[in-house]
Amino acid sequence: MKYPTFLKAAGLPVAATMLAALTTGCVSMNNTSGNEGRPVKAMVISMFAPESEPWVKKMNLTEEIRVPGLSPDYPVVRCNASDVCNVVTGMGHANAAATMMALIQSGKFDLSKTYFLIAGIAGIDPNQGTLGSAAWARFMVDYGIAWEIDAREMPKDWEYGYFGIFTKGPNEKPKPDYRTEVFELNTALMQKALELSKNVKLDDSNEAKAFRAKYPSAPANQPPKVIQCDTATSGTWFAGNVLGKRAQDWVKLMTDGKGTYCTTQQEDxxxxxxxxxxxxxxxxxxxxxxxxxxxxxxxxxxxxxxxxEGLVEYAAQGGFEPARWNLYHAGSPLINDIVANWSSWSAGVPR
Incomplete structure (x- = not known):
């Protein structure tokens, strides 16, 4: 997860306070088990408060349900009368895993028919998108499960010092011994989400417009739009042409050429x-x-x-505000269609 300098300077409790101030609903302490809890049609998964804020405001998520084991910064799940809810995991893979397991095991929600939308901001490849672009993923590839040697000590014919565990070099695909190296999402759901959102108007900013104009070609220098390409998960916030190229190559390798890398994040x-x-x-x-x-x-x-400079001065790019609001703009058509046509969605993705 990536956040702007004002949050970094103030500390994450400030982000939690921002979110807490958005709602004043009563906190529910119901204690159920199995699939007997509160029914949920759609659960939006955010990683920190600025990603959650548009959903809370726009979807009137005023019901608060306290769940033991959630992040201490974000201890409640927020829901509305249409059975749409939002959980905030905290940033990074450890927080994401801990929060989601606590949510599932709590017994407070009936998740048996729930649609989950993981919705967060990310770094983006200028060869595939631009600041504010909204990308629906088919594949999630773990960038961090790898062997690494210092690039200054790698063989001269290598482009980077990362390569698959128990392999001989960067071009050899490793065996999926961890079983979390790559995941493929339900293509029918991804295509439905893309179809519902492809024509939405996305937010932009003057700062983002000025910054993207420094890139010589499309799509980097064009306005944001909804796209389909894939995401790489890495606990390390990487940047630069060499490591960006490694992300492209790694996603291609791990998906047998089917995936196209475009976004980088820390949790998925x-x-x-x-x-x-x-x-x-x-x-x-x-x-x-x-x-x-x-x-x-x-x-x-x-x-x-x-x-x-590209990494350290990331906040000057102007993409943060449009990116966090475009999560709602691109994601809400799917959520709204699920709610409005629940009789069709309840049994599975409509054909």
Missing amino acids: NATFEVLKRGATMGRLDINRVAVLRTGADFDRPYPGQSDV
């Missing part, structure tokens, strides 16, 4: 693995998970800009 493989385990427990349907990531900053610099 962990979140999905917990949902997958919840499905094996009979708590939810793993085919009802969608992933939406929006471009808050470019993952590599414009010509003439250094990699260091």
